[in-house]
Amino acid sequence: MSAAPTLAGAAPEIDLAQLVKRYGRKHALEGVDLQLTGAQLVGVVGPDGAGKTTLLRAIAGLLEVEAQRANVLGFDLRGDVRALKAQVGYVPQLFALNRELSVIENLRFTGKLHRIATGVFERRAEELLARTALAPFADRPTGALSGGMKQKLAVANALLPEPALLVLDECTAGVDVVARAEIAALLAARRGETLVLLSTSYLDEAASCDRLVYLDAGRVLATGTPAELSAQVRVELYRAWAAAPRAIAAAARALPYVVAVRTSGRYARVEVAAERSPGAARVIADLAAIGGVRVVELRPLDMETTLLALARSGARA
Amino acid sequence: MSEPIIAATGLTKRFGTFTAVDALTLAVEPGAIFAFLGANGSGKSTTIRMLIGLLVPTAGTIRVDGIDVIATPRRVRDRIGYMGQKVSLYQGITLRENVEFYAGLYGIDGAALERRWGAVRERFALRDAEGERPESLPAGLRQRAGLALATLHEPRLLFLDEPTAGVDVASRDLFWQIIQDEADAGRTVFVTTHFLEEADYCDQISFIADGRLVANATPEELRAAHSDGYRIDVEAPLAAGALARLAAAGFSATHNGDALTLRRPQIDAPSLDALAAALGPAAIGGLRIEQPAMNDIFTRLIERTQVTAP
Numbered sequence: 001m002s003a004a005p006t007l008a009g010a011a012p013e014i015d016l017a018q019l020v021k022r023y024g025r026k027h028a029l030e031g032v033d034l035q036l037t038g039a040q041l042v043g044v045v046g047p048d049g050a051g052k053t054t055l056l057r058a059i060a061g062l063l064e065v066e067a068q069r070a071n072v073l074g075f076d077l078r079g080d081v082r083a084l085k086a087q088v089g090y091v092p093q094l095f096a097l098n099r100e101l102s103v104i105e106n107l108r109f110t111g112k113l114h115r116i117a118t119g120v121f122e123r124r125a126e127e128l129l130a131r132t133a134l135a136p137f138a139d140r141p142t143g144a145l146s147g148g149m150k151q152k153l154a155v156a157n158a159l160l161p162e163p164a165l166l167v168l169d170e171c172t173a174g175v176d177v178v179a180r181a182e183i184a185a186l187l188a189a190r191r192g193e194t195l196v197l198l199s200t201s202y203l204d205e206a207a208s209c210d211r212l213v214y215l216d217a218g219r220v221l222a223t224g225t226p227a228e229l230s231a232q233v234r235v236e237l238y239r240a241w242a243a244a245p246r247a248i249a250a251a252a253r254a255l256p257y258v259v260a261v262r263t264s265g266r267y268a269r270v271e272v273a274a275e276r277s278p279g280a281a282r283v284i285a286d287l288a289a290i291g292g293v294r295v296v297e298l299r300p301l302d303m304e305t306t307l308l309a310l311a312r313s314g315a316r317a
Numbered sequence: 318m319s320e321p322i323i324a325a326t327g328l329t330k331r332f333g334t335f336t337a338v339d340a341l342t343l344a345v346e347p348g349a350i351f352a353f354l355g356a357n358g359s360g361k362s363t364t365i366r367m368l369i370g371l372l373v374p375t376a377g378t379i380r381v382d383g384i385d386v387i388a389t390p391r392r393v394r395d396r397i398g399y400m401g402q403k404v405s406l407y408q409g410i411t412l413r414e415n416v417e418f419y420a421g422l423y424g425i426d427g428a429a430l431e432r433r434w435g436a437v438r439e440r441f442a443l444r445d446a447e448g449e450r451p452e453s454l455p456a457g458l459r460q461r462a463g464l465a466l467a468t469l470h471e472p473r474l475l476f477l478d479e480p481t482a483g484v485d486v487a488s489r490d491l492f493w494q495i496i497q498d499e500a501d502a503g504r505t506v507f508v509t510t511h512f513l514e515e516a517d518y519c520d521q522i523s524f525i526a527d528g529r530l531v532a533n534a535t536p537e538e539l540r541a542a543h544s545d546g547y548r549i550d551v552e553a554p555l556a557a558g559a560l561a562r563l564a565a566a567g568f569s570a571t572h573n574g575d576a577l578t579l580r581r582p583q584i585d586a587p588s589l590d591a592l593a594a595a596l597g598p599a600a601i602g603g604l605r606i607e608q609p610a611m612n613d614i615f616t617r618l619i620e621r622t623q624v625t626a627p
Contacts, residue, residue: 048485049455093483146358173483174402176356176511177612178619201483202512204612241606243586246497262490263497265517265536265608266584284602294589296602304486304514311487 013037013165013195014059017069019077021054021218028054029065030218036211039192043209044199047311051218052199053093053169059197060090060167073164086114089158089166093173095150099143103134103153106142107160114161121160128156131189132182148179155183159190166190168198172205184208203303214307216314230301233309234274235259237299238283239267242292251290257283260308271305321380322347322474322505323368328377330363330528337363339528341377345521347473350496350506352519356619360528361509362402365478368507369399382473395423398467399476404459406451412462413447416469423470433469441465441495457488464495468504475499477508481515493518513611524615526622536611541582543617544609549579549592553603559595566591584608 014036021029029051036042044052058065059072061081070077075084097106104125111121129135132152137145142153151171158166166187172180180202187196200206207226214222214229222229242248245263252261252268257276261268272283284296323345330338338360345351355361366372368379370390379386382396406415420430438444441461451459460480467475477496481489493515500506500520508519516522517536524532532539540546549568555577560570566588568579581588584606596603 046485047455047487048457146356148357170483174357174479174511176619177513177615178356180511181616201485201489203486203514239606241584241589241592243589246501260490262494263518264514266589280602288598288601294593294601295596295604295606297604297606298602299605304490307486308490311485 013073015069015071016059017067019055019058019065019067019070021051021058021063021065027218029058032215032218032220034213034220034223036195036197039190039195040210041187041191041196041198041208043206043212044197044215045206045212045307046215046221047314050215050314052215054218055215056090056167056169056197056199059165060088061085062090086161087164089161089163091151091154091158091166091168091171093170095154097142097150097154097157100141102139102141103129103145104138106153107157110157110160116161124160124162128159128186131186132156148175151175152179152182152186155186159186159194162190163194166194166196168196170199170201172200172202180205203307206307207303214310216310221314222310226303226306229310230303230306233301233306235301235305235309236272236274236277236280236283237301237305238270238272238287239297239299240270240287240290240293241267241295241297243294244292248290248292252287255283255286259312269299269305271308319347321345322382323351323507324378324380325364325368326378328364328367328379329375330360330367330372331375337528338367338374338525341525341528341530343523343530343533345505345507347505348500348503349521350500350508350519352516352522353507353509353525354513354516354522354615355509355525359525361525362478363528364525365399365476365507365509369393369397369476395470396472397474397476398470398472400460400463400467400478400480402479402482404451404463406459406463406466408452409450411448411450412443412454415451415462415466419466420469425470433471437465437468440498442491455485455488457484457492460484461488461492461495464492468499472504474505474507477506479509479511481510481512489515513615516611516615524618526619531622532618537583537585539611539614540609543614544582546580546582546609547584548607549581550605550607551577551579551596551603552605553596553600555595555600556597563591563595568592 014034016032016034019029019032032055046052057063061084065077073084073087075081107125129138134152155171172183206212211225212229213220222232245268249261249263249268252258252270257272258270259273260271280298287293287296321344325343328338328341353361367374370386370393381393384393386393416434443462443465446454446458446462481492496506521535522539523530568581571578
């Protein structure tokens with residue numbers, strides 16, 4: 001497949017300035033600014049209702065939008081986007097392939113839509129079916145596949161035309177860990193060739209993205225690599241280990257600088273507001289003084305802490 | 318050990334020639350949070366539908382809260398709350414109207430309804446959502462409302478089938494606080510999920526593949542059996558005689574210059590005591606504990622069953 005003729009030089013593949021989407025009086029997107037350049041894996045994250053689906057649909061050329069600038073792959077989203085759509089793979093939240101057709105028939109249909117030559121189609125389809133472990137089910141009606149298999153097929157189908165831009169809206173919701181790993185491998189195989197935008201609720205998927213766009217109330221609240229996002233968050237994370245951590249949660253919550261406590265297995269994870277923290281040594285001593293606590297760790301911020309803290313700052317704003 | 322509140326033996330369901338659930342035996346302790354995990358299509362939802370009396374098994378026995386579910390499926394319904402992957406709230410009417418409808422099904426009205434709904438509404442942070450229609454609520458809030466309705470008749474057990482699928486991290490966090498509070502209050506929770514970090518919020522985990530039970534253990538027992546175990550990097554100086562005591566408590570130690578790394582298949586109460594004693598009160602924060610991730614454990618379990626499957 002050749003690159004889009006409009007994809008000249010180092011111009012951003014996605015360049016949005018003050019992108020707005022209204023549904024009647026309701027604003028789903030309140031002025032999104034976003035520049036993304038180069039083939040990479042970009043995670044769109046944020047609370048339910050933040051506008052993730054609307055933003056992804058807009059970028060895929062599926063919505064009428066208002067904006068100061070709205071360029072995707074060199075096409076203006078405010079104009080004729082038919083040529084853009086031919087270069088974008090899009091997988092919606094709800095499974096949208098034909099349930100009556102078999103796995104291979106769905107792929108063949110997509111191949112014909114995109115006028116992929118038979119020989120090229122056979123090679124790509126074989127590779128995609130092998131990578132997704134769907135080859136033994138090629139002749140099964142799509143409606144009879146498990147939820148995980150359906151999603152693997154949906155992503156494979158979107159990759160078949162080797163699009164320059166792939167947009168995946170929560171395509172792994174309700175999908176098991178092995179099928180998710182197979183979908184991740186499909187995307188990794190296109191790294192360096194396709195700009196992938198995906199929304200996800202899984203912390204491990206967000207952490208493995210090259211870049212994250214954190215959306216809240218229709219605006220971009222933060223962007224950066226996962227590490228850059230964590231560095232913006234003013235929280236310290238501790239783990240207090242105990243034989244029965246549920247019994248220590250209330251005492252930890254009562255400490256004046258503690259923001260949140262949740263127990264998990266053998267520890268309570270304790271989040272401390274950096275601006276109120278009395279220092280790690282004191283926090284560790286306070287937690288250790290709670291009856292039942294055996295050891296305390298100061299942890300590097302993980303994706304869960306980062307996203308929870310961003311959600312709290314979004315709620316305050 | 319107390320009498321299991323859920324006890325299924327030899328549970329089997331065939332659809333034509335396809336065996337969805339194959340001689341499954343389960344036992345859940347009262348008040349436990351029980352995770353029922355498996356790959357897509359492994360038979361989880363079919364099992365739940367049999368346990369709550371919506372589907373008649375081909376073979377096997379089921380007792381839930383002392384009731385023979387196969388003989389008297391209707392009797393179990395007052396004892397359980399159920400929330401499916403798609404929350405069963407009626408669209409086009411408000412949450413409050415949904416509440417009144419569901420309460421009516423259980424014969425709850427008047428002062429009893431106000432008291433129970435009032436308490437549930439506060440505990441589940443639903444005050445602002447009461448006048449909204451379900452279709453206008455964000456996914457996380459809708460799931461919480463679904464859970465609230467499932468607890469309105471104060472059931473002894475909750476069956477939750479992927480309650481957090483597609484729900485954001487903050488809503489999941491609140492959801493699990495509520496589930497743990499429900500369990501602490503004595504309710505038994507039977508839950509499925511694909512967010513495997515949530516397995517660690519549970520007391521017991523059963524894992525099924527192709528309709529068969531392949532593991533039934535606590536999270537820590539799973540770590541011991543299906544991972545390389547914990548790695549603990551110790552940065553603080555150890556108390557005198559500490560290494561010998563740690564070795565006696567099942568830790569293996571490797572030195573690399575001044576750095577000390579401990580390993581152990583799982584962490585239990587005695588091993589935590591040994592760690593705390595070895596570090597001494599002044600150095601209790603001087604370590605870094607790397608815990609095997611549940612994602613990796615379940616990937617191993619699924620791959621193992623795929624290799625050995627006929």
